[in-house]
Amino acid sequence: MSYKNFPMVPRVIFGRGSFNQLDEILAAKRLSVNAPFIFLVDDVFKNNNELTSRIPLSYEDRIVFISTKEEPKTYQVDELVEDIILKTKAQPSGIIGIGGGSILDLAKAVSIMLTNEGEAKDYQGWDLVKNPAIYHVGIPTISGTGAEVSRTTVLTGPDKKLGINSDYTPFDQVLLDSELTKDVPKAQWFYTGMDCFIHCVESLKGSYLNAFSQSYGEKSFDLCKEIFLEKTYDASDVDSQEKLMMASWHGGMSIAYSQVGVAHAMSYGLSYLLGTKHGIGNCIVFDHLEEFYSEGVAMFKEMKAKHNIELPQGICAHLSDDEFNIMIDVALGLEPLWENAIGKNWKKTITREKLRGLYQKM
Template sequence: MSYRNFPMVPRVVFGRGSFNQLEEIISPKRLNVNAPFIFLVDDVFKGNAWLTSRIPLAYDDKVLYISANEEPKTSQVDSLVEEIILTSRQGTSGIIGIGGGTILDLAKAVSIMINNEGEAKNYQGWDLVKNPAVYHVGVPTLSGTGAEVSRTCVLTGPEKKLGINSDYTPFDQVILDPELTKDVPKNQWFYTGMDCYIHCVESLTGTFLNAFSRSYGDMALQLCKEIFLGDNLSVNDAQDKLMMASWHGGMSIAYSQVGVAHAMSYGLSYLLGTKHGIGNCIVFDQLGEFYPEGVALFKDMVKKHDIYIPTGICAHLDDSEFDKMINISLGLVPLWENALGKNWQKIITREKLKSLYKKM
């Protein structure tokens, strides 16, 4: 029996205001004065002095503001890497991602591709990366995706939506400062929080479940219930707990896997550009036959917070478009195997997937 020997984030700081320690954390990692740190920052913070004035720029360091309106693409990674390499005279000291899952995934992918030849699309898959990434730091400003802790960075390529899954992907350092999530709009807070909740349900009901993933999944699920169904949490407490739930949810799937909702939402995202959090919610809403308890609780959460879950987004698709989504989804073999076991193909046929997508 061979057990997975997977990497964890070696260093993490947690606490309100811990973002202020970024300078003291990264300064010793500077290679030389001509090797800049590159800060990839969600462009919602452009002009937000409360956050941007605390980014510790020195020498040739640069801030690149990036829109998170679309899911990260392999082509976007390639152009960022080219820009960074052309402007860094003596190497790059590190990549610091400040934002939600999209920005964190881009930061992980860029840090890998600076040290690996070719195009990002050639590394979509499992364990294809040859050389270690440059030093990279994750600073989440949104809680739920688990991107701060995972060994993947999910990218939409020309042919598929699939992560660069490798031992070199995880951040070298993460700063968990719940204060940074204070201005997240309510709908986005919910959709991204549900990404974490769905991680837990898929991990805890999957065939890959073990004591390691269960311990993290149980903790994250309990926190999600307190946050989304509880009544007496202060704002600060809710922010702290959701950041911890995101971390634990990410750890839970690190040693197991996600399932049906993620496999199907990748199809939506690839074809329609649906953002990951809301895509998971749209799919999960229709998965009562696979996750009866989890979906029932999800519907309670939606109702309690008066959240709109879009419907009818597949109503106008033709057969070739359904086929594209189904192909992307069926390509995610480990997710289906975790959800339904070795014989998953007997349960999930193309017709079955099409009928589920038609409900969305």
């Protein structure tokens, strides 16, 4: 039997205020004065001098602010790569992503596409990347997605929503500074935290589960229970911020060695057709998945009630047959997720009618 040799993030700094060490980390990786670092930063920080003034710019380095109103697109990656190539004299020393899951995924994708020919859509799938990415650093400013540790970069392409899953995708360096998460609005904190919780449920209930993924998944699951069931939301709670950052890391590690399941497969369909953001999309879907994850869904509903979160209703109420079919096609295309959730014979029970019935509840 052959076992998959998965890459892990080789270097990580964890600690409140550790963002201040970014300068010394990058100085050792600068290739030349003509090879800049490109900082891809969530544009929510555009007028936030508290963060942007601390980004260590030298020589030709520059900040590119990126809107996260929509999920990352393959054409967006291609445009960023073209812009970088046109505006730099030499290949960049590295790409640094500062933001939530969308920004981290874009940073990973851009670093790959700077060394691989073609368009980002050509690499949506598993192990299609031929050349190592350039040096890339992930700095999350919200916790839950696991993008800081995963070997995928989730992108919406012209005909599917699917990640660039490869051994070259993970960051070379991650900087986990929980202080950067202190201004996250409550609803966003909940939706992204639930992305992490759902990672754990899907990993721990899946057929791909092994002792490695289980050990990470259980730790993350326990941290999520503590944060979302035992505590109330408090923007100044440092302990909760640090623990959610660790839950996100462990949740991402858990699915690296197993896989996600039904909620993620179906939320990709919502995202592809309706542009629903990943965290809230997972929540909308998971709310209706008692049949697959009865205990997890019951706990999710308890968390939702505790924090007074109301999910959008009826988002699929006015869709046409064609639109339902588009979502169903996207969801069914994610075969490893279904196999993990249901088993090798998943196609016998996961029919188009079954998925349409579930979507119609949302």
